Amino acid sequence: MFSRKVTDSIIEKLIFASGIAAILLVSLIFFFLLREGLGFFSEYSIKDFITGHFWYPTSKPAAFGILSLIMGSLFVTLGAAVIAVPVGVMAAFYISEVAPVSVRDVLKSGIELLAAIPSVVIGFIGMVTLVPLVRVMFDIPTGLSAFSGSLMLAFMAMPTIVSISEDAIRSVPWTYKEAALSLGATKWQTMYRIVLPAAAPGILAAVMLGIGRVIGETMAVMMITGNAAAIPESIFDPVRTMTATIAAEMGETVKGSMHYKGLFAIGLVLFVITFIINFIADTFLNRVKK
Amino acid sequence: MAIVEIKNMDLFYGAFQAIKKVNMSIEANRITSMIGPSGCGKSTLLRCLNRMNDNIEGIKITGKIDIDGIDILRSDEEFDVDALRRKVGMVFQRPNPFPLTVFENVAFGLRIHKLAKSSELSGLVEESLKAVMLWEDLKDRLGNNALNLSLEQRQRLCVARLIAVKPDIILLDEPCSALDPIATAKIEELMLELKKKYTIVIVTHNMQQAARVSDDTGFMLLGELVEFGKTSQIFTAPKEKKTEDYVTGRFG
Numbered sequence: 001m002f003s004r005k006v007t008d009s010i011i012e013k014l015i016f017a018s019g020i021a022a023i024l025l026v027s028l029i030f031f032f033l034l035r036e037g038l039g040f041f042s043e044y045s046i047k048d049f050i051t052g053h054f055w056y057p058t059s060k061p062a063a064f065g066i067l068s069l070i071m072g073s074l075f076v077t078l079g080a081a082v083i084a085v086p087v088g089v090m091a092a093f094y095i096s097e098v099a100p101v102s103v104r105d106v107l108k109s110g111i112e113l114l115a116a117i118p119s120v121v122i123g124f125i126g127m128v129t130l131v132p133l134v135r136v137m138f139d140i141p142t143g144l145s146a147f148s149g150s151l152m153l154a155f156m157a158m159p160t161i162v163s164i165s166e167d168a169i170r171s172v173p174w175t176y177k178e179a180a181l182s183l184g185a186t187k188w189q190t191m192y193r194i195v196l197p198a199a200a201p202g203i204l205a206a207v208m209l210g211i212g213r214v215i216g217e218t219m220a221v222m223m224i225t226g227n228a229a230a231i232p233e234s235i236f237d238p239v240r241t242m243t244a245t246i247a248a249e250m251g252e253t254v255k256g257s258m259h260y261k262g263l264f265a266i267g268l269v270l271f272v273i274t275f276i277i278n279f280i281a282d283t284f285l286n287r288v289k290k
Numbered sequence: 291m292a293i294v295e296i297k298n299m300d301l302f303y304g305a306f307q308a309i310k311k312v313n314m315s316i317e318a319n320r321i322t323s324m325i326g327p328s329g330c331g332k333s334t335l336l337r338c339l340n341r342m343n344d345n346i347e348g349i350k351i352t353g354k355i356d357i358d359g360i361d362i363l364r365s366d367e368e369f370d371v372d373a374l375r376r377k378v379g380m381v382f383q384r385p386n387p388f389p390l391t392v393f394e395n396v397a398f399g400l401r402i403h404k405l406a407k408s409s410e411l412s413g414l415v416e417e418s419l420k421a422v423m424l425w426e427d428l429k430d431r432l433g434n435n436a437l438n439l440s441l442e443q444r445q446r447l448c449v450a451r452l453i454a455v456k457p458d459i460i461l462l463d464e465p466c467s468a469l470d471p472i473a474t475a476k477i478e479e480l481m482l483e484l485k486k487k488y489t490i491v492i493v494t495h496n497m498q499q500a501a502r503v504s505d506d507t508g509f510m511l512l513g514e515l516v517e518f519g520k521t522s523q524i525f526t527a528p529k530e531k532k533t534e535d536y537v538t539g540r541f542g
Contacts, residue, residue: 175386179448182342183399183455184376193402198389 030271037268040064040261049265055229057249057259064262066269068231072146072239075232076221079150080157080214085207087154088161092203095162096169097191108166115159123223126152131224138236144226146239152220157210164209168202169195201284208281212274218243242266293318293459293489294339299353301334301513303346308334310513312353316506318458321481321490323504323521325497326536330510332493336461338363339491340378341371357459376403379457383464385444387436387451392419392428395436395447399455418454422446422480442473449480453488460484462492466499478503497537501525509533 041049044064052065095107130151135143172195180190196203218241226238227248246263253260292315301309309331316322324332337343338355341362355362362374376399387395396415400406406414415432419425424446428439436447445465452460462481466474481490481503494500500507501521508518509532517524517533528534535541 173386175382175384176388178342178382179386179388179451180398181345182340182375182380182382183402183452184372184374185398185402186372189402193398194388 033264033267033271036261036264040258040265043258044262044265049262050269053231055245057253057262062258064258064265066242066245066266068229069240069242069245069266070269071231072225072229073215073241073243075146075235075239076149076153076225076241077211077215079146079235080153081207081211083150083154084157084161084210084214088158088206088210089165089203091158091162092165092169092206093191093195096166097187097195108163111159111162113159114155115163119156119217119219120223122152122156123220126220126224134236140236142226142238144224144238145236146225146232147235149221149225149239149241150235152224153214153217156217156220157214160213161206161210164206165199165203168199168206171202172198201287205281205284208277208284212277212281215277216243216270216274218247222247242270246270292316293358294491295354295356296335297354297356299335299338299351299355301331301338301343301352302350304348308513309338312515314508314515314518316489316491318489319485319487320505321485321492321503322506322508323500324491324493324508324510325495325500326510326516327541328495331513332508332510333463335510336463336491336493337380339459339461340375340380342375342380344371376455377457378459378461379452379455380461380463381445381448381452381465384468385441385448387439387444387447389435389437391433392436392439392447393432395451396454399451403455405455414454418450421453421484422450423476424450440473442469442476445469445473445477446480449484453484457488459489459491462490462494464493464495466494466496474499497525497539509536511536 049064049066050070051067052063053067054063054065055068056063091111095104095111099107126148131143131148133143134140134145134148134151138147176194176198177190180194181187185193221241222244225241225244227240227244228238229240229245230237232239246266249259250263253263294316296312296314296316299309299312300307312335324336326332334343338351339357339362343349343351351363353363357374357378362369388398390398393412393415396418397411400411400414416425416429419428424443427443428434436444439447445468449460466477469477478499481492484490492500492504504521506519507521507524509516509524509528509530511532517528517530519529524533525537528537
């Protein structure tokens with residue numbers, strides 16, 4: 001029979017071990033990424049890598065310029081943000097400030113449920129419904145374009161943006177709203193002039209987390225953006241993102257080759273971008289807590 | 291002349307009757323205080339005067355409240371509740387300035403009602419802050435966040451924010467309950483100053499406060515207005531036994 005103290009110390013050690021394991025695993029991933037990716041830069045200049053227009057990893061001589069891939073990710077992400085941010089924030093306002101209680105509960109859990117749809121399913125639905133529709137509507141040679149990708153990704157970012165923004169809006173104290181209403185402000189004036197500024201840090205964090213999800217998304221974009229590694233001229237051109245490149249090519253490379261290391265270098269760039277975005281989101285979320 | 295006329299008013303929260311057949315009239319440019327033990331309906335009554343109870347579900351009001359001869363309980367779409375609230379402003383129990391700068395707090399009402407051109411704004415903000423005797427303290431700190439002020443300053447700011455829109459009636463819902471005695475004395479001084487221009491209705495559970503500042507006093511108990519009259523009469527020669535018991539501290 002263990003005494004309570006022994007049980008306590010065993011459980012404490014188990015929890016400690018789990019925590020350390022999580023941190024250790026993440027740092028291992030990071031160091032692996034760093035080793036393989038940095039190895040690439042000893043043989044290929046960072047400048048050519050970032051600003052090069054051509055990604056011909058298997059040609060002779062090979063070219064490893066990822067500008068078109070960065071542009072691809074940028075187009076798709078910006079497109080998704082332009083759609084998802086205004087719609088998402090307005091939806092959050094509707095849910096927390098306008099909708100009757102019964103509607104609110106259904107909507108909130110419904111939207112959170114959307115986050116659980118696997119991205120391959122979203123990609124598949126996009127491929128069979130959205131892509132042909134975009135092709136016909138805008139009369140372009142193929143519906144596999146940055147625009148289709150943006151639409152689907154906006155759909156995927158929406159649950160994050162709506163849910164976290166809604167929490168931020170709802171946590172604005174009732175006394176602020178009461179004060180505004182008692183001064184004769186309309187519901188709209190109260191929302192726009194008082195609730196929005198008060199909830200702004202939380203809403204910004206929601207937007208950043210939503211964008212973080214979009215930029216790291218792989219499967220759906222691979223299925224519906226066309227995967228042409230060329231610098232896009234318009235939102236209706238096919239693009240290839242950084243994530244899709246890694247996913248599509250990793251299986252075909254020789255371990256240790258330049259191509260292999262180049263893909264890790266892309267991963268490193270992606271890591272830096274998402275790290276910055278999460279850092280900004282965290283900063284805002286912490287400001288909310290204060 | 292009576293500016294507010296309450297006639298046969300009943301108020302129900304669902305099945306519970308919170309206000310029972312209240313009749314009273316409030317005179318202009320006087321301070322009217324409402325006293326009574328917690329839960330007697332005095333705050334609820336106050337909040338009827340600017341329809342702040344509208345947001346509570348399951349509430350039902352019958353009877354009439356006329357302000358300047360207009361029935362403010364009309365439920366038809368044409369009645370402008372926002373305009374009523376501009377005319378009948380409220381200061382709450384806990385000071386609740388907006389999480390904005392001092393300047394923006396006072397300018398808020400001016401902006402939403404489009405009462406001033408942007409060139410006139412700073413003059414009007416100054417005027418309002420002077421009226422609540424905050425200007426000297428805060429004139430160099432107008433850009434500071436209002437949440438960093440002391441409790442008393444915040445409550446004064448709430449009054450400044452209100453009088454910027456030039457209401458006729460100011461409703462005070464236990465405005466000093468979060469303040470210490472010195473701050474309370476200063477707010478009371480402010481009330482006496484404001485009485486010259488505004489009609490003030492104050493809900494308080496501090497009987498001494500009612501006796502000090504108000505001209506008329508109403509005593510409420512269990513939703514009924516037991517007695518309403520001149521403050522001096524209520525505190526020295528109450529007609530009702532219940533009033534006497536309450537003001538002499540026998541219960542409550």
